[in-house]
Amino acid sequence: MTERLVIIQPDDWHLHLRDGAALASVAPFTARRFRRAVVMPNLRPPVTNTEQALAYRQRILDALPRDTSFDPLMTLYLTDNTSPKVISEAAACEHVVGVKLYPAGATTNSDFGVTRLDKTEPALEQMAALGMPLLVHGEVTDKTDVFEREKRFIDSVLAPLAQRHPQLKIVLEHITTSDAVAFVNTGRPGLAATVTPQHLLMNRNDLFAGGVRPHHFCLPVLKHERHREAVMEAATSGSARFFLGTDSAPHARSSKETACGCAGIFSAHAGIELYAEAFEQAGRLEQLQKFASENGPDFYGLPRNTDTITLVREPWQVPVSYPFLDNDPLVPLRSGETISWRLENPRHD
Ligand code: DOR
Numbered sequence: 001m002t003e004r005l006v007i008i009q010p011d012d013w014h015l016h017l018r019d020g021a022a023l024a025s026v027a028p029f030t031a032r033r034f035r036r037a038v039v040m041p042n043l044r045p046p047v048t049n050t051e052q053a054l055a056y057r058q059r060i061l062d063a064l065p066r067d068t069s070f071d072p073l074m075t076l077y078l079t080d081n082t083s084p085k086v087i088s089e090a091a092a093c094e095h096v097v098g099v100k101l102y103p104a105g106a107t108t109n110s111d112f113g114v115t116r117l118d119k120t121e122p123a124l125e126q127m128a129a130l131g132m133p134l135l136v137h138g139e140v141t142d143k144t145d146v147f148e149r150e151k152r153f154i155d156s157v158l159a160p161l162a163q164r165h166p167q168l169k170i171v172l173e174h175i176t177t178s179d180a181v182a183f184v185n186t187g188r189p190g191l192a193a194t195v196t197p198q199h200l201l202m203n204r205n206d207l208f209a210g211g212v213r214p215h216h217f218c219l220p221v222l223k224h225e226r227h228r229e230a231v232m233e234a235a236t237s238g239s240a241r242f243f244l245g246t247d248s249a250p251h252a253r254s255s256k257e258t259a260c261g262c263a264g265i266f267s268a269h270a271g272i273e274l275y276a277e278a279f280e281q282a283g284r285l286e287q288l289q290k291f292a293s294e295n296g297p298d299f300y301g302l303p304r305n306t307d308t309i310t311l312v313r314e315p316w317q318v319p320v321s322y323p324f325l326d327n328d329p330l331v332p333l334r335s336g337e338t339i340s341w342r343l344e345n346p347r348h349d
């Protein structure tokens, strides 16, 4: 049995860092593990141009020690009004790596999102021309059954969009179904997907294990076991089209443990360790480096990292909560439970 695993330092290709005090409390968890992270733009108000993205990037760096080697990769939030000029400015900036499509109303802070896809055509054309990837929250926002929204989105929105823009690089974020796996596996070049730890390690039973479990609620929601198996198979297969994106999405306890709780699971405290556990479960630990450290930079056309990290098989107990906002802590994934892999000598950023 493998007891120690040395891999190239990973990157997180889908992350929510928030802003202000929340940002300061969560950013170090990611910076200790990952060299880079693609930072989602769904702040209030959202990050919609390069100037805002660079200001946000600076706030992230200011929340970390001065000598941090962490490199936040920024994204813009696509709206009905995003102009080709906004796209060219973003493409010319080395710190902006993608543009995020949130269908309006699909998830947390998506109310400024796209209401009519046809309005975004000029921006999408410009992105395709300049090699700027489109990062997609892939769920329809109509009355479709919540467990069917990803499939419906792929069939009715994403497949036609990918065909209309054959040169556009597309990342289908946080995939949850065998339908998404099939779409990415069999689709044209330039399609890829991120996979979260929760969608590898849990299925929809975990939403109701012993009672309703608000800390297991995220969007897209956990799915049937057969979908989890398909996503696990894809992530651990060695295919270059799947890579790590935690979608770590912190919300204070009071907004999770309430009558109408927010979507989002915080996993940055164990952002690589949880994947080691998942890959071990699948008997594919040897594929972790490809998924966590190679496929992402290759897709984005960025260099792979040169440092390494060491994971050891040594169970550790996750704190019940971490400090977050004043008197309103953060409940992490596996709160009070154990994780079977530990990061050796994490950077103390
Ligand atoms: O569960 C989620 N939380 N899904 C998303 O798409 C957004 C995220 C958040 O920002 O909290």
Ligand code: ZN
Pocket: 014, 015, 016, 040, 247, 249
């Ligand atoms: Zn997300």
